[in-house]
Amino acid sequence: MPINKLNYLQFLRQHYGLYITNNIFYYGKTLFKISKLKCDLLFLKSCKRENLLPNFVRFRVPSTYHRHQEAIQNCYRDILKNEIKVKRRQLSQTYRMIINLKSSFITEIDDDIMNQVFKVIHELEKEKTSSWTRAHNIKLNDLRESVIVSSTPNHVTTPISCIKKLFKTCFNYS
Numbered sequence: 001m002p003i004n005k006l007n008y009l010q011f012l013r014q015h016y017g018l019y020i021t022n023n024i025f026y027y028g029k030t031l032f033k034i035s036k037l038k039c040d041l042l043f044l045k046s047c048k049r050e051n052l053l054p055n056f057v058r059f060r061v062p063s064t065y066h067r068h069q070e071a072i073q074n075c076y077r078d079i080l081k082n083e084i085k086v087k088r089r090q091l092s093q094t095y096r097m098i099i100n101l102k103s104s105f106i107t108e109i110d111d112d113i114m115n116q117v118f119k120v121i122h123e124l125e126k127e128k129t130s131s132w133t134r135a136h137n138i139k140l141n142d143l144r145e146s147v148i149v150s151s152t153p154n155h156v157t158t159p160i161s162c163i164k165k166l167f168k169t170c171f172n173y174s
Contacts (some may be wrong), residue, residue: 002116003113003116003120004120005120005124007171008117008120008121009024009025010117012024012109012113012117015058015113016108016109018136019169020105020108020109023101023104024105024117024121025107026101026107027098027102027121028093028102028121028124030097030098030101031098031122032125032127033094033130034094034095034098035125035129036127036128036132036145037087037094037134038091039129039132039133039136040087040132040136041084041087041088041091042082043082043134043136043139043140044083044087045084046140047080047140047143048077048081048084049130050144052138052140052143052144053073053076053077053080053143054139054146056080056083057076057080057083064121078111079129090123111125136166145171
């Protein structure tokens with residue numbers, strides 16, 4: 001019976017027992033977590049590099065505090081920087097965890113079986129990584145578009161507004 005992504009845990013449980021199967025399962029989950037953290041870090045660094053603010057760093061500020069906009073923007077940037085630091089720390093902790101998990105089962109399993117299991121886990125990881133990357137790209141594009149929209153002037157010149165301006169300047173009419 002060939003090992004695939006639908007039956008690899010069942011195969012391992014039958015041939016190597018529950019302990020090894022659980023360690024390999026947690027190894028796969030930890031590998032997914034590492035991929036997710038890498039994708040998140042890439043997204044956050046892109047936001048920082050392009051001076052974009054993701055939605056999760058922004059909080060609502062009453063309109064009476066708009067005069068403090070610069071301080072609020074600095075606070076947003078600090079939240080983004082702190083999140084990057086947290087993700088980096090989580091990534092290094094997760095790398096240490098995956099090394100320990102791998103050492104707990106690597107000597108117990110045949111090399112051929114281990115290569116097949118790693119291949120299955122990496123296929124699953126690629127699928128998840130592509131979906132996370134796609135979601136982050138959509139978020140980045142939305143943030144870029146919102147910056148472009150907010151930087152364009154809001155007033156639209158209509159013929160009536162042009163006539164009013166002309167009337168005000170020619171006749172000092174207020």
